[in-house]
Amino acid sequence: MKQNNWFDPFHIQSHLSEEELGIQKNVRQFCEKELRPSVVKMNRNHEFNINLYPRFGSLGVLGQTVKSHGGSGTSNLAYGLVAYEFEKIDSSYRSSISVQSSLVIHPINEFGSKDQKDKYLPELINGEKIGCFGLTESEAGSDPSSMKTTFKETKDGYILNGSKNWITNAPIADIFIIWALDENKDHKSIKGFILEKNFKGLKTSHIENKTSLKISPTGQITLDKVHVPKDSLLENTNGWKSVFSCLNKARFGISWGVLGAATECWMISKEYVENRIMFKKPLASNQLIQKKLSEMQIEINLGLSSCLLSAKALDDGKDIINAISILKKNNCQKALDICRDSRDMLGANGLIDEYHIMRHLVNLETVKTYEGAEDIHSLILGKNQTGISSF
Ligand code: TGC
Numbered sequence: 001m002k003q004n005n006w007f008d009p010f011h012i013q014s015h016l017s018e019e020e021l022g023i024q025k026n027v028r029q030f031c032e033k034e035l036r037p038s039v040v041k042m043n044r045n046h047e048f049n050i051n052l053y054p055r056f057g058s059l060g061v062l063g064q065t066v067k068s069h070g071g072s073g074t075s076n077l078a079y080g081l082v083a084y085e086f087e088k089i090d091s092s093y094r095s096s097i098s099v100q101s102s103l104v105i106h107p108i109n110e111f112g113s114k115d116q117k118d119k120y121l122p123e124l125i126n127g128e129k130i131g132c133f134g135l136t137e138s139e140a141g142s143d144p145s146s147m148k149t150t151f152k153e154t155k156d157g158y159i160l161n162g163s164k165n166w167i168t169n170a171p172i173a174d175i176f177i178i179w180a181l182d183e184n185k186d187h188k189s190i191k192g193f194i195l196e197k198n199f200k201g202l203k204t205s206h207i208e209n210k211t212s213l214k215i216s217p218t219g220q221i222t223l224d225k226v227h228v229p230k231d232s233l234l235e236n237t238n239g240w241k242s243v244f245s246c247l248n249k250a251r252f253g254i255s256w257g258v259l260g261a262a263t264e265c266w267m268i269s270k271e272y273v274e275n276r277i278m279f280k281k282p283l284a285s286n287q288l289i290q291k292k293l294s295e296m297q298i299e300i301n302l303g304l305s306s307c308l309l310s311a312k313a314l315d316d317g318k319d320i321i322n323a324i325s326i327l328k329k330n331n332c333q334k335a336l337d338i339c340r341d342s343r344d345m346l347g348a349n350g351l352i353d354e355y356h357i358m359r360h361l362v363n364l365e366t367v368k369t370y371e372g373a374e375d376i377h378s379l380i381l382g383k384n385q386t387g388i389s390s391f
Pocket residue numbers: 094095096098099133135136141142143144145168239240241242244245247248250321370371372373376380389391
């Protein structure tokens with residue numbers, strides 16, 4: 001057949017710089033060599049190898065948009081491409097880099113003092129230290145402003161009390177970004193703190209029975225009268241806007257990432273139906289099957305094109321808050337649809353974990369929920385469109 005551009009119909013690759021193409025290629029090679037061979041086993045065993053963090057650091061994918069303290073200073077577009085490549089293997093691995101980059105390194109770099117940056121950024125960027133981000137609580141998920149975790153100012157610092165739940169990396173973290181409310185004020189008094197795992201009164205536990213994102217360790221954090229020195233406060237935060245600036249970054253990466261999982265499922269099902277003979281001909285020769293393949297191609301490429309436009313706008317310093325909610329919601333939804341169709345096209349074999357699709361499908365159930373559940377993004381968009389808050 002004549003060469004055509006069915007895989008990249010909008011010529012997305014032609015919009016990438018030499019540097020971005022190089023980063024994507026390098027990261028893809030790393031993922032294929034270092035992550036893919038063990039992904040099924042790691043998932044079966046709920047296992048994460050913490051020694052990967054220094055490897056991620058050497059690869060330059062931790063805090064990659066940061067221009068100091070060892071950061072590679074890449075474009076946001078390159079960050080999106082990295083998330084796309086990591087999530088082709090597993091959403092857990094994309095989570096590992098998202099949390100460290102967007103939710104730990106970003107707030108320290110953006111809201112920390114010079115001393116905090118000098119102390120924490122180098123080891124977070126080179127992967128010697130692992131971070132986590134504690135916003136959600138058992139009774140405060142979609143509405144984090146209902147959190148019960150509080151801080152109280154003392155002569156020489158702060159006392160933190162409360163608990164966080166569903167925190168990626170909590171069981172393995174050295175550094176904890178914790179969000180808390182002033183115990184004497186209202187929900188607007190939000191502040192962020194940098195805690196370390198050896199702080200007295202800080203304990204973590206592991207959520208053992210997750211059926212999704214099994215490679216990624218998730219846990220609870222309890223804070224029992226944790227005395228936090230003054231210099232642990234992220235002094236340049238400005239209320240909830242600062243919390244959301246972290247979420248914006250993470251949601252942007254997720255929007256690219258889920259299309260990686262979807263692309264993977266598309267390619268697996270394409271190869272399968274081209275080779276599977278049923279009714280004496282390849283499955284791929286049936287119109288219904290080709291319709292499914294074309295829908296995968298359409299949604300993935302529309303999603304990637306919008307991601308590309310948003311990344312370019314972000315790199316030009318433009319506000320992309322609405323685009324982020326559109327992409328986080330729509331790309332997750334479309335990726336889930338694509339995984340379900342792929343699973344169906346493999347018939348019974350689609351249920352076997354070596355074919356990867358079920359793993360991507362159940363992972364995407366997490367991704368649909370965290371960083372603003374699907375319907376929450378509809379409500380954010382509805383609020384911004386009408387000026388009326390439904391919350
Ligand atoms: P609202 O009144 O809308 O806003 C309060 C202030 O924040 C500003 N703001 C933003 N600023 C920057 N970026 C954004 N996206 C912003 N959205 C809002 C806003 O302008 C306002 O500023 P000001 O100056 O007027 O005070 O706040 P709300 O309470 O009504 O917000 C409601 C809602 C639902 C949108 C918000 O609470 C929300 O997004 N909920 C979802 C919670 C969530 O996403 N949690 C994520 C936890 S972290 C996580 O899941 C990590 S997963 C990790 C992994 O990848 O493994």
